[in-house]
Amino acid sequence: MSIAEKLKQVAENEQKVYDAGYAKGQADSVSMRGTYVINESPSVMYELDFEYPVGGTYYYYNGTSFVKGELKKISLYYDEDYGDGFIRFEGSGSDTGYWTNDGWRSNGIHSSDNEFLRTITITDDLTGALLRTWLKANATFTPAPADGFEEGKQSERTAFWGVYLSDGSLKRASYMFSEPRFGSANFYPTRDICPVGRAQNLFYNFGAEVNGVKEEGFDLRERLRECGVSLDLSQATNLVNCFAYTRFTGLPALDFTGCGSETIWVFENMFSLTEIDGIKVDADNVFSGWFTNCTDLREVRFSGIIAHDIDLHWSKKLSRESFNSVFNAADESIKLGVPSFIITFSLVAVNNAYDGGIENNDWKNQINNTESYYRTVAVI
Amino acid sequence: MKTKMTLIADEGKILTNGTHYGRIVYLALDDDGSAWYEITEEEYEHILNTEEGKFFDIR
Numbered sequence: 486m487s488i489a490e491k492l493k494q495v496a497e498n499e500q501k502v503y504d505a506g507y508a509k510g511q512a513d514s515v516s517m518r519g520t521y522v523i524n525e526s527p528s529v530m531y532e533l534d535f536e537y538p539v540g541g542t543y544y545y546y547n548g549t550s551f552v553k554g555e556l557k558k559i560s561l562y563y564d565e566d567y568g569d570g571f572i573r574f575e576g577s578g579s580d581t582g583y584w585t586n587d588g589w590r591s592n593g594i595h596s597s598d599n600e601f602l603r604t605i606t607i608t609d610d611l612t613g614a615l616l617r618t619w620l621k622a623n624a625t626f627t628p629a630p631a632d633g634f635e636e637g638k639q640s641e642r643t644a645f646w647g648v649y650l651s652d653g654s655l656k657r658a659s660y661m662f663s664e665p666r667f668g669s670a671n672f673y674p675t676r677d678i679c680p681v682g683r684a685q686n687l688f689y690n691f692g693a694e695v696n697g698v699k700e701e702g703f704d705l706r707e708r709l710r711e712c713g714v715s716l717d718l719s720q721a722t723n724l725v726n727c728f729a730y731t732r733f734t735g736l737p738a739l740d741f742t743g744c745g746s747e748t749i750w751v752f753e754n755m756f757s758l759t760e761i762d763g764i765k766v767d768a769d770n771v772f773s774g775w776f777t778n779c780t781d782l783r784e785v786r787f788s789g790i791i792a793h794d795i796d797l798h799w800s801k802k803l804s805r806e807s808f809n810s811v812f813n814a815a816d817e818s819i820k821l822g823v824p825s826f827i828i829t830f831s832l833v834a835v836n837n838a839y840d841g842g843i844e845n846n847d848w849k850n851q852i853n854n855t856e857s858y859y860r861t862v863a864v865i
Numbered sequence: 866m867k868t869k870m871t872l873i874a875d876e877g878k879i880l881t882n883g884t885h886y887g888r889i890v891y892l893a894l895d896d897d898g899s900a901w902y903e904i905t906e907e908e909y910e911h912i913l914n915t916e917e918g919k920f921f922d923i924r
Contacts, residue, residue, distance in 0.1 A: 852891045858893060863889070
């Protein structure tokens with residue numbers, strides 16, 4: 486049942502006949518309602534009364550300034566004939582305020598704009614939340630911090646990200662989320678992040694220091710999920726230093742296939758990094774400095790083709806599955822006939838991931854299989 | 866017949882080709898091993914600690 490239908494149903498049960506003088510500017514009492522006249526043509530007004538939380542506050546205009554009052558009742562009016570409506574607030578002040586599409590006015594009726602109609606039809610929440618939203622849209626007053634501070638903060642946050650991310654297709658995105666601008670305290674994207682073109686240093690040193698406090702590691706995947714957005718790097722052409730020096734503990738699936746060789750130092754000095762859901766690469770991607778000091782890295786899942794030197798020796802906790810994904814992606818390069826390259830692992834990681842270390846049969850198979858002829862593996 | 870070579874560094878030594886390092890190096894077929902040589906572990910640590918811009922702890 487649409488909002489309009491709900492309104493109509495309730496109002497039909499409670500429809501009252503009021504003083505027709507209301508619309509002629511004579512109404513100044515909070516109890517005045519009724520059939521009103523617009524342009525001398527009578528219209529039927531449907532009314533839905535509901536209670537705003539007792540003690541809630543609102544601001545009404547007394548003709549000179551906005552004054553804080555105690556909100557006692559809020560009413561939503563929907564004029565079916567006119568196709569429009571308004572909200573009326575009843576409070577401790579002698580004035581009664583109305584919120585319409587034209588803004589806050591005293592003793593006003595409503596505007597001819599249909600935006601209000603669209604508003605009430607897209608939300609079923611005719612509660613104080615809606616009231617606060619409309620109140621905050623009025624730029625001529627500042628509510629007390631205790632009243633709606635979080636809502637105000639969210640409103641500003643939404644406005645900022647709407648501008649910053651535009652339509653999500655981010656051109657010239659270099660340094661876009663890098664320090665000193667961004668950290669976990671203020672990174673709340675409202676749409677998918679899809680850099681297009683050059684995007685080096687995209688998150689470089691993210692969260693180095695926020696308000697003077699050193700940023701602790703946090704999981705970028707969780708924040709993206711929390712915000713209901715994704716990170717798509719497939720259209721970036723340069724991701725050098727993309728996540729370097731950040732304190733992310735987890736990264737989502739990443740696609741570097743659009744970058745060619747512009748991929749060095751991507752995860753450099755990510756001391757807190759433990760998991761990367763996926764890394765899609767191709768034969769052009771180079772991996773210089775990728776995992777420098779990624780000392781806590783356990784899980785990484787490569788897909789695609791590794792065809793250049795890659796050094797994972799800092800990662801002493803690498804899982805067996807991670808080893809396998811590196812070998813599998815390296816094996817894919819054989820079909821291309823690329824020159825041999827060098828894969829470097831930590832001996833400690835090999836001993837941890839393979840029972841018996843380098844004497845493990847699975848390890849030996851990886852080292853001695855046919856594909857291995859085309860790559861050098863160093864273990865340190 | 867193809868022969869794969871494996872280089873194993875002596876005790877206290879590290880193998881290097883100038884850019885890569887390993888205690889054990891499983892060579893690809895087209896790598897005859899001639900580019901690899903041994904350095905001491907101390908030399909290796911020195912390289913780790915002084916290579917500019919590579920091992921920089923910002924914590």
